[in-house]
Amino acid sequence: MRNRALTIAPLLFAGCEGVQSALAPAGRDAERIANLFWAMVVGGGVVWLIVMAVAVYGARAKHEHSEKLAGRFILWGGVVFPTVTITALLIGGLALLPPTLDLGPDEPRLAVVGEQFWWRARYRQGDQWVEVANELHLPTGRRTAMTLESPDVIHAFWVPSLGGKVDTIPGRTNHIAYEPTRAGTYRGACTEYCGQAHALMAFHVVAEEPAAFETWLAHQAEPATEPTDAEATRGAALFLEHGCGACHAVRGTEAAGVIGPDLTHVGSRAHLGGVLPNDTASLVRFIREPEAIKPDVRMPAFTTLSDAETAAIAHYLEGLR
Ligand code: HEC
Ligand SMILES: [Cu+2]
Structure with a gap:
C-alpha cells in the first residue's frame, strides 16, 4: 500500500506542473486565481487544525465548563468567526472578477468559436480577419481580449495555465482576456460537456514575444505555399x-470550405485536432478514420482512397507550413 502511494504521489504532483495546470500559472489572471487558491488552502488548513485541537481538547477534558463560557465559545467560534472569514473570502473571490474580465484598452482582436469538436479562431490583422484552428498564439506581456461564440451547443474555453474559463453560448457573445507572463506552449480544453468527443476537444496556446507573435500572424495571413514536388502536386489535385x-x-x-478547420498552414501546427502530434501518421489517420480519433466527428472517413493517394494528400498537407 505504502509502495503504491509512493509511486502514485510523484504522478499526482507531475500533474501540477507542465502545460495545463492552474497551479503553475503562466498568465496574469492565472496567477491571481492560484493566489486565491493557496490563500484558501492555507486558511482552510489553519481552521482545520484549530477545530481538531478543540475536538481533541473537548474529548479529553475532565472538568466541567460553565454554560456561559460554552455559549460564548459557540457565539464567537461558531457564528462570528465563520461569518467574518467567509465574507472576507467572498470579497476576495469577487474582487478577482473585474480584473479577469478586464478586456484592456483595445477592441477584441481574437474571435474564438467552439465547433463540434475543435476550435476555430480568427485574428484581426489590419482590416482583414485571419482564420486558424486549434492552435492560438498570444503575445507575452500584453492583454489579448477575445470574443467567444458557438454556432450550436455550449462549450467552455479554458487554458488553466493562462487564466479564467468562459462558456461559449449559442446566440451570445462572451468575452475573456489572457495576458501570458511566461513564454511557452500551454494546453487548453473544452470544459463543458458537448458530445462524445468532448474530452478530446483540446487545443494549444503558444505564448511568445510580441515580435515573434506578429511574425507568426503575418505568416498565417499569407495564402498557402505552392506544392514543391510531384507528390505534393498530386496530393493537391486529389x-x-x-x-x-x-x-x-x-x-x-x-x-x-468553412465547415472544418482552415488548412492553409496546417503544416505549421504542432498538433492535429488538438490531440495528435502533427506528423504523417496522424494525417493519414485523420483521412482514413477520423471517427477513431474523435467519435461523432463531422468529417467522413475516406476509405476509398488508395494508400498512395492518402500518402500524397498527407504529404501535400505537411508542406502547407
Ligand atoms: C464534411 C466535411 C469534411 C470533409 C469533406 C473533409 N473534412 Fe477534414 N475535417 C472536417 C472537420 C469538421 C474537422 C475537425 C475535426 C475535429 O477535430 O473535430 C476536420 C479535420 C481535418 C484535419 C485536422 C485539421 C486540424 O487542424 O487539426 C485534417 C488534416 C483534415 N480534416 C483533412 C481532410 C482531408 C484531407 C479531406 C479530404 C480527403 C477532408 N479533411 C475532408 C470536415 C471535413
Ligand atoms: Cu466542447
Whole structure:
C-alpha cells in the first residue's frame, strides 16, 4: 500500500506542473486565481487544525465548563468567526472578477468559436480577419481580449495555465482576456460537456514575444505555399478532386470550405485536432478514420482512397507550413 502511494504521489504532483495546470500559472489572471487558491488552502488548513485541537481538547477534558463560557465559545467560534472569514473570502473571490474580465484598452482582436469538436479562431490583422484552428498564439506581456461564440451547443474555453474559463453560448457573445507572463506552449480544453468527443476537444496556446507573435500572424495571413514536388502536386489535385475543399479552406486555392478547420498552414501546427502530434501518421489517420480519433466527428472517413493517394494528400498537407 505504502509502495503504491509512493509511486502514485510523484504522478499526482507531475500533474501540477507542465502545460495545463492552474497551479503553475503562466498568465496574469492565472496567477491571481492560484493566489486565491493557496490563500484558501492555507486558511482552510489553519481552521482545520484549530477545530481538531478543540475536538481533541473537548474529548479529553475532565472538568466541567460553565454554560456561559460554552455559549460564548459557540457565539464567537461558531457564528462570528465563520461569518467574518467567509465574507472576507467572498470579497476576495469577487474582487478577482473585474480584473479577469478586464478586456484592456483595445477592441477584441481574437474571435474564438467552439465547433463540434475543435476550435476555430480568427485574428484581426489590419482590416482583414485571419482564420486558424486549434492552435492560438498570444503575445507575452500584453492583454489579448477575445470574443467567444458557438454556432450550436455550449462549450467552455479554458487554458488553466493562462487564466479564467468562459462558456461559449449559442446566440451570445462572451468575452475573456489572457495576458501570458511566461513564454511557452500551454494546453487548453473544452470544459463543458458537448458530445462524445468532448474530452478530446483540446487545443494549444503558444505564448511568445510580441515580435515573434506578429511574425507568426503575418505568416498565417499569407495564402498557402505552392506544392514543391510531384507528390505534393498530386496530393493537391486529389485534395480538390475528393471534395476536401467542400469543408476545408486552403487559401490561394479553390478549396474554400468553412465547415472544418482552415488548412492553409496546417503544416505549421504542432498538433492535429488538438490531440495528435502533427506528423504523417496522424494525417493519414485523420483521412482514413477520423471517427477513431474523435467519435461523432463531422468529417467522413475516406476509405476509398488508395494508400498512395492518402500518402500524397498527407504529404501535400505537411508542406502547407
Ligand atoms: C464534411 C466535411 C469534411 C470533409 C469533406 C473533409 N473534412 Fe477534414 N475535417 C472536417 C472537420 C469538421 C474537422 C475537425 C475535426 C475535429 O477535430 O473535430 C476536420 C479535420 C481535418 C484535419 C485536422 C485539421 C486540424 O487542424 O487539426 C485534417 C488534416 C483534415 N480534416 C483533412 C481532410 C482531408 C484531407 C479531406 C479530404 C480527403 C477532408 N479533411 C475532408 C470536415 C471535413
Ligand atoms: Cu466542447
